[in-house]
Amino acid sequence: MKKGLLIIISGPSGVGKGTIREYFMKDESLNLTYSISMTTRAPRAGEVNNVDYIFTDKAEFERQIKAGKLLEWAEFVGNYYGTPLEQVEKLRNEGKNVVLEIEVQGATQVREKCPDAITIFIIPPTMEELEKRIRGRKSEPEEVIQQRLAKAALEMKQISDYKYVVCNDDPELAADVIGLIVKRNSK
Ligand SMILES: Nc1ncnc2c1ncn2[C@@H]1O[C@H](COP(=O)(O)OP(=O)(O)OP(=O)(O)O)[C@@H](O)[C@H]1O
Ligand SMILES: Nc1nc2c(ncn2[C@@H]2O[C@H](COP(=O)(O)O)[C@@H](O)[C@H]2O)c(=O)[nH]1
Numbered sequence: 001m002k003k004g005l006l007i008i009i010s011g012p013s014g015v016g017k018g019t020i021r022e023y024f025m026k027d028e029s030l031n032l033t034y035s036i037s038m039t040t041r042a043p044r045a046g047e048v049n050n051v052d053y054i055f056t057d058k059a060e061f062e063r064q065i066k067a068g069k070l071l072e073w074a075e076f077v078g079n080y081y082g083t084p085l086e087q088v089e090k091l092r093n094e095g096k097n098v099v100l101e102i103e104v105q106g107a108t109q110v111r112e113k114c115p116d117a118i119t120i121f122i123i124p125p126t127m128e129e130l131e132k133r134i135r136g137r138k139s140e141p142e143e144v145i146q147q148r149l150a151k152a153a154l155e156m157k158q159i160s161d162y163k164y165v166v167c168n169d170d171p172e173l174a175a176d177v178i179g180l181i182v183k184r185n186s187k
Contacts (some may be wrong), residue, residue: 023175
C-alpha cells in the first residue's frame with residue numbers, strides 16, 4: 001500500500017487554520033485524517049479532550065519529549081504543543097493522508113525529518129484582519145492576545161519556507177485550494 005501524505009498546515013494563530021480545516025476535512029475523496037496534537041494549554045470552552053487536543057500537564061509532556069514520542073514539539077506563548085509520532089506513522093502506513101495543524105517551529109522540525117511533507121502556509125488578508133479574528137474569538141486575555149500578535153508578526157517572516165501559500169479571505173475558497181493541492185500531490 002502507498003504510504004499516505006504528510007500535510008502541514010501552518011500560519012499565525014487566529015488566521016483561521018481550524019476554520020478552514022472543518023471545510024476540507026469533509027471532502028472524503030481527499031482521504032484525510034487529522035493528527036490530534038498534545039498540549040499543556042487549558043481547554044477553551046467547548047474543546048473536548050482527545051478530539052480537539054490531548055490535554056495534558058507539563059510533567060507528562062516533558063516525559064513524552066524525553067521518550068522520543070513526539071514527531072515535533074514547540075513552546076508557544078507559555079504552553080507546550082506537540083505531535084504524537086506513533087499515531088502519525090500508523091495512519092500514514094494505512095495509506096491515510098495525515099494533516100498536521102501546527103505553528104512554524106514545529107513545521108521546521110517536520111520539514112527536516114520528512115522532506116517530502118507538503119507545506120502550506122495560511123495568511124490573513126491583512127494583519128489588521130488577523131487582530132480582529134484573534135480578538136473576535138474571545139478565547140484569551142489581553143496579555144495573551146498581545147503575545148500571539150507579536151508572535152504572528154515573526155511567524156509571517158517564515159512564509160518563504162513553505163511550498164504553498166493560501167490566503168484565508170473566504171474560508172471555503174481557501175479549503176477548496178487546499179483540496180486541490182492535496183489532489184495534485186496524491187497523483
Ligand atoms: N475567512 C475568515 N473570515 C472571517 N473570520 C474568520 C475567517 N476564518 C476564520 N475566522 C474566524 O477567526 C477566528 C480564528 O479562527 P481559527 O480559530 O480557525 O484560527 P486558527 O488559525 O485555527 O487559530 P489557532 O492557531 O490559534 O488555533 C475564529 O473566530 C473564526 O471564526
Ligand atoms: N508545533 C506545534 N504547534 C501546534 C500543535 N498543535 C497546535 N499548534 C499550534 O499552536 C498554536 C496555538 O494553538 P491554540 O490552539 O492555543 O490557539 C497554533 O498556531 C496552533 O496551530 C502541535 O502539535 N505542534
